[in-house]
Amino acid sequence: MRTGWSTRPQPFTTALAHPPRGLPGALGHPARLGPKATQTRGLETGTYAGSRAATQEQLDAVVRDGEPTVEAVIVRRSPGGYRAYDGTWLGVHGEGDDDEVTDRLLGGTIRLTARLTAAAQAELRPLPGWVDRPWLKYRLALVLEDDGTALLGADRVSYDDVLGLVVERG
Structure with missing residues (x-):
C-alpha cells in the first residue's frame, strides 16, 4: 500500500478500451x-x-441506465401503398428498392417512449416489402394513417416536425 508520492519513474501501463476478440476480460486479462x-x-x-x-x-x-425502448421507422399509408415520412414513394408493399430510398426511409427513424415499448413489440412489424432489404428487414414500421396518427396499444401517436413524437393517452 502506498503512503506517499514516489519520485521513482513508474512503468507506463494501459488497458485496451476495445480489446480484440479472444482477449479475456473486458479491459484486459x-x-x-x-x-x-x-x-x-x-x-x-x-x-x-x-x-x-x-x-x-x-x-x-x-x-444505458433506463427502461428498454424500441426504434420504429415512420411511414405513411397512402392510396395504393406507402410513403416515407418525407413523402418518398415506397411502393405497394413498402419495397423502396434502391439505396437512396432506404436512406430517406431510415431518416424517419424515431425512438418510441418506454411507455410504448410493449405495445410496439407486440403490434409493429417490418413492412412486407422490407423482407429482402438488409437495412430494413428487422426494422419496425410505425404506419401513420391518412389523419397522420397510428393506434399503438391504447394510445394514439403522431409525429410533429416541431414537437416530435406526440402521444395521446388512451
Missing part, C-alpha cells in the same frame, strides 16, 4: 491488471451492477 480486475469483469460475463438481465437486449438497456 485480470492477471495483468492486478487484484481489483475481477471487479471490472461484469460486462464480459453478462452481469452488470447486480443486474438480472437475461438477454443482451436487456443488458444494453441496463447499461
Whole structure:
C-alpha cells in the first residue's frame, strides 16, 4: 500500500478500451491488471451492477441506465401503398428498392417512449416489402394513417416536425 508520492519513474501501463476478440476480460486479462480486475469483469460475463438481465437486449438497456425502448421507422399509408415520412414513394408493399430510398426511409427513424415499448413489440412489424432489404428487414414500421396518427396499444401517436413524437393517452 502506498503512503506517499514516489519520485521513482513508474512503468507506463494501459488497458485496451476495445480489446480484440479472444482477449479475456473486458479491459484486459485480470492477471495483468492486478487484484481489483475481477471487479471490472461484469460486462464480459453478462452481469452488470447486480443486474438480472437475461438477454443482451436487456443488458444494453441496463447499461444505458433506463427502461428498454424500441426504434420504429415512420411511414405513411397512402392510396395504393406507402410513403416515407418525407413523402418518398415506397411502393405497394413498402419495397423502396434502391439505396437512396432506404436512406430517406431510415431518416424517419424515431425512438418510441418506454411507455410504448410493449405495445410496439407486440403490434409493429417490418413492412412486407422490407423482407429482402438488409437495412430494413428487422426494422419496425410505425404506419401513420391518412389523419397522420397510428393506434399503438391504447394510445394514439403522431409525429410533429416541431414537437416530435406526440402521444395521446388512451
